Amino acid sequence: MRLKPGALLRFYSLCGILVQVAATKSKARGSQGQFPLTQNVTVVEGGTANLTCRVDQNDNTSLQWSNPAQQTLYFDDKKALRDNRIELVRASWHELSISVSDVSLSDEGQYTCSLFTMPVKTSKAFLTVLGVPEKPQITGFTSPVMEGERMQLTCKTSGSKPAADIRWFKNDKEVKDVKYLKEEDANRKTFTVSSTLDFLADRNDDGAVVSCRVDHESLNSTPQIAMQVLEIHYTPLVKIISSNSWPEEGQSIILTCESKGKPVPEPVLWTKDGGELPDPERMVVNGRVLSISFLNKTDNGTYRCEAKNPIGRNSTEYVLIVHDPNALAGQTGPDHALIGGIVAVVVFVTLCSIILLGRYLARHKGTYLTNEAKGAEDAPDADTAIINAEGSQVNAEEKKEYFI
Numbered sequence: 001m002r003l004k005p006g007a008l009l010r011f012y013s014l015c016g017i018l019v020q021v022a023a024t025k026s027k028a029r030g031s032q033g034q035f036p037l038t039q040n041v042t043v044v045e046g047g048t049a050n051l052t053c054r055v056d057q058n059d060n061t062s063l064q065w066s067n068p069a070q071q072t073l074y075f076d077d078k079k080a081l082r083d084n085r086i087e088l089v090r091a092s093w094h095e096l097s098i099s100v101s102d103v104s105l106s107d108e109g110q111y112t113c114s115l116f117t118m119p120v121k122t123s124k125a126f127l128t129v130l131g132v133p134e135k136p137q138i139t140g141f142t143s144p145v146m147e148g149e150r151m152q153l154t155c156k157t158s159g160s161k162p163a164a165d166i167r168w169f170k171n172d173k174e175v176k177d178v179k180y181l182k183e184e185d186a187n188r189k190t191f192t193v194s195s196t197l198d199f200l201a202d203r204n205d206d207g208a209v210v211s212c213r214v215d216h217e218s219l220n221s222t223p224q225i226a227m228q229v230l231e232i233h234y235t236p237l238v239k240i241i242s243s244n245s246w247p248e249e250g251q252s253i254i255l256t257c258e259s260k261g262k263p264v265p266e267p268v269l270w271t272k273d274g275g276e277l278p279d280p281e282r283m284v285v286n287g288r289v290l291s292i293s294f295l296n297k298t299d300n301g302t303y304r305c306e307a308k309n310p311i312g313r314n315s316t317e318y319v320l321i322v323h324d325p326n327a328l329a330g331q332t333g334p335d336h337a338l339i340g341g342i343v344a345v346v347v348f349v350t351l352c353s354i355i356l357l358g359r360y361l362a363r364h365k366g367t368y369l370t371n372e373a374k375g376a377e378d379a380p381d382a383d384t385a386i387i388n389a390e391g392s393q394v395n396a397e398e399k400k401e402y403f404i
């Protein structure tokens with residue numbers, strides 16, 4: 001039987017379709033163990049992101065990378081999107097790696113790697129772009145600041161993603177009690193962060209370094225820092241230092257007036273007991289030092305040192321007592337006069353006691369009855385004598401013995 005040319009053409013087409021279907025089914029059965037593998041990537045804005053898609057088992061099936069807008073970037077080793085920032089790193093049956101340089105915030109999103117099996121298999125990789133915070137700035141500082149005034153320093157940085165962290169330090173010691181504010185930028189992707197340090201100016205803060213430190217994961221553990229040196233003006237603090245803790249007559253003494261203030265205090269003013277120094281020849285003032293030579297008792301008194309600057313004035317006092325060296329030396333040995341006085345008092349008290357005792361005994365004479373009393377002479381024995389004496393005691397003449 002002879003076939004018509006049209007029928008023969010339809011026969012060949014049908015055979016081709018059957019062969020293609022059979023090949024596709026065979027390929028599908030062999031690709032069931034094939035899966036593309038990707039990883040999420042984090043990159044700093046302006047850096048380079050490397051996207052890698054791997055397939056452990058691949059029977060020459062094509063790989064493709066596409067961006068969040070589903071635009072094909074690379075199909076195997078063929079570049080599909082005209083973007084000079086996108087380059088091919090490696091292309092094989094088991095891997096398709098590309099790089100995106102000078103990454104911007106708009107590049108962030110979900111990228112897709114596709115393995116063209118039946119059906120097509122995909123793997124997602126999320127590209128995170130970190131916004132780098134701008135260098136911080138400290139505002140609100142005026143110089144100089146008077147002691148006791150309130151200071152409010154504000155540190156601000158913009159462009160961070162996610163929001164940066166701000167910390168305050170004073171001479172490397174962290175200050176905890178601060179205010180923190182976070183605002184979204186106009187691009188709705190990055191943040192502006194500010195922090196305010198509020199405190200009262202103190203003289204101890206003069207010359208202190210206040211720093212604002214911005215920490216962010218995009219900075220690779222190298223924070224951005226802004227610094228400000230404080231200048232505090234305050235009234236003088238005055239103190240007098242003596243060169244002699246026990247001044248004596250004839251000696252010398254040096255009184256030094258130490259004054260600390262900002263601005264630096266003017267030359268100090270020395271006074272004695274509220275008036276001028278009485279003896280300029282012996283009392284010499286040289287700057288902040290008062291020297292007094294050949295001390296005597298007339299130098300005793302209250303010496304005042306006063307210092308002032310444009311902020312105010314302050315003073316302090318020193319009480320000078322000049323000691324007698326002879327009186328001090330006499331006190332070092334035994335006081336013979338005191339000892340002699342004590343001995344005399346003891347002797348006088350002893351004599352007085354003896355005299356009083358003698359007079360007491362003279363006034364109180366002792367009276368005794370003896371065996372010579374009347375009625376006892378004729379008694380034959382002692383018992384009879386005692387009885388006779390008792391019976392005649394009223395009328396008998398008594399014999400008395402006196403003792404002085």
